[in-house]
Amino acid sequence: METTASTGWTALVRFASTVPKSVGVFSDLDGTLSRIVANPDEARPVEGAVSAINALAKSSGRTAIVSGRPVSFLGRFFGGPVELSGLYGIEHQRGDGLSIHPEAVGWLPVIEAVNNDAVERFGAAVAENKGYSLTVHYREVEQDTADEIMAWSERVSEEHGLHARSAKKSVELHPPISRNKGDAIADMLEGLSAAVYFGDDFGDRSGFERVLAAHGSGRLDVVATVLVNGAETPPELASVATDTVGSPGDVVALLNELSKACDEAP
Ligand SMILES: [Mg+2]
Known part of the structure; x- marks a missing residue:
């Protein structure tokens, strides 16, 4: 520019x-x-x-x-x-x-439920529960599972009224707060x-x-x-x-x- x-x-x-x-x-x-690392918890x-x-x-x-x-x-x-x-x-x-943020407070249990569903389907390693949002990582999985994660995230977002956002090798599910x-x-x-x-x-x-x-x-x-x-x-x-x-x-x-x-x- x-x-x-x-x-x-x-x-x-x-x-x-x-x-x-x-x-x-x-x-x-x-x-x-920080550098991007495979396990987000190890980022420093x-x-x-x-x-x-x-x-x-x-x-x-x-x-x-x-x-x-x-x-x-x-x-x-x-x-x-x-x-x-x-x-x-x-x-x-x-x-x-x-x-x-006041609009976020009521969404904790919804994120919790969606997190549990993600863990059940794809394993604990891919789901990162941040409290008021959930990130599902597909950096370390096969392409088939990555496709499943993306389809699943679209489905649950629609079902619960969450917003899905793409990030690096992951999808983030957020409460519908602008x-x-x-x-x-x-x-x-x-x-x-x-x-x-x-x-x-x-x-x-x-x-x-x-x-x-x-x-x-x-x-x-x-x-x-x-x-x-x-x-x-x-x-x-x-x-x-x-x-x-x-x-x-x-x-x-x-x-x-x-x-x-x-x-x-x-
Ligand atoms: Mg960044």
Whole structure:
């Protein structure tokens, strides 16, 4: 996309070196700060990611992890001044306070029932119950089973009124609440003049788009959208990225560069 002096990574770093407390730093976790792994429970931020995020949480205006994972998982690695937006913004943790989007509360038993059905049909290894949503993974199964999982997810979504979303080698079943990463980020822009979002997957598109839209409307002066272009990254995301890097390690390098710029501010 065409960039101007107020979009893109270089512009963001320059801005941070003058008014760091006006910069918001938002990042996805899986595939962005951590490598994609076969067993999602074994995902870990890459070396240096936690310390870089912690440093930015102190020196920038606001720093948050925005993920499809539950806050309980994100909290294994991040906390304190780092805000956690889980399950695409259904959960939000700031300091000690955890809030749940009001429309989500009644859906816990439905997700539980659908999870039990998935475990019975496909085994415990493929089903990941996140409380307010369910992810069914087909990375490690034969194509026949993957096809069955996709057909099943369509059927149960219709039956229970859930929304099915495709992700990397998985399908996610969500309560029919119109809430995405873009909404979660929009709720955190108060008081900021600049923002960056890092992401790598379908679910990050709304985050990229919302940050760009906030610039387009004049709400934010400077923005960057950084795409981590992994092996499974949808190519169409390039159209909403101001910058592209190759790996979570590259993201850590950018975070450190931004952190240094914030620390150099007068
Ligand atoms: Mg991701």
